[in-house]
Amino acid sequence: MHNLGRFTLYVTAFVVTVSLVEAFVLARKARQQGKAYPWHEIGMSLADLVGRKLFALLPLSLATPVFSFAWQHRIFTVEINSALAVLLLFVGQEFCYYWYHRASHRIRFFWATHAVHHSPNELTLGTAYRLGWTGKITGTAIFFAPLVWLGVRPEVVLAALSLNLLYQFWLHTTWIPKLGWFEYVFNTPSAHRVHHASNVDYLDANYGGVLIIFDRLFGTYIEECADEPCRYGLVKPTTTHNPLVNQFEHWVGLLRDVANAGSVANAIGYLVMPPGWAPDGGGETTESLRRQARGERVGV
Structure with missing residues (x-):
């Protein structure tokens, strides 16, 4: 456990350092173009990171009882002691992550936390660690509990999830181009730019963590198009510079x-x-926004 804590500290330091290096490079380019760099976005991401570290000290997580129940009622006991076992865990965890991520966009209760991750109006590496303070108490562990029920130890499931999120760090960039054949199997910066875009045609797409194959399989993959530049942030952009408002609005x-x-x-x-759902059907869900956009295109 001590070694895991040290590893987490090193990874956090690496992620923050690299994101700050990128911020300084982007800020320099912005100055050369006569523009101001939005340093407050990095500031709110750092506030999010610190807040989550503090929340982690509180015994509020729903993952513990959910995983404990699943482990007590497991149908197997799986040892991750072979390449096949690692591969099956990877694919299984990726499948669970896809549905967790999709639910985080399609169920408003989960979106209330996940919206924080999509709130930056610029996509940078700092976006990767703005994840929201309330994730521990919303019960998203239920999406990964099937792996524990099948016999994978809870700590192994959480470690696999951590590695999945670490992979996603480099996806939050605008300066890495499309990567050819890699795009067909793996999640890439190009695919993830679409995921973070608020363009109507790009909404609710590309939910994968490491892989993009489940998006292709379940019909949620959308390719980044050169004639449709990504506009980042929420459909109704967040303009606050206050971390508390950002976290709880x-x-x-x-x-x-x-x-x-x-x-x-x-x-x-x-x-x-x-x-965006409303009881009278007059809300602004992804589907209604797309219907409206199609109507505008045909002049209805």
């Missing part, structure tokens, strides 16, 4: 809608339906 909006729902069914709808 979507929770406040969700709780307000639930409180004013008018019925239990509507309240549940606000929690489990996609962001």
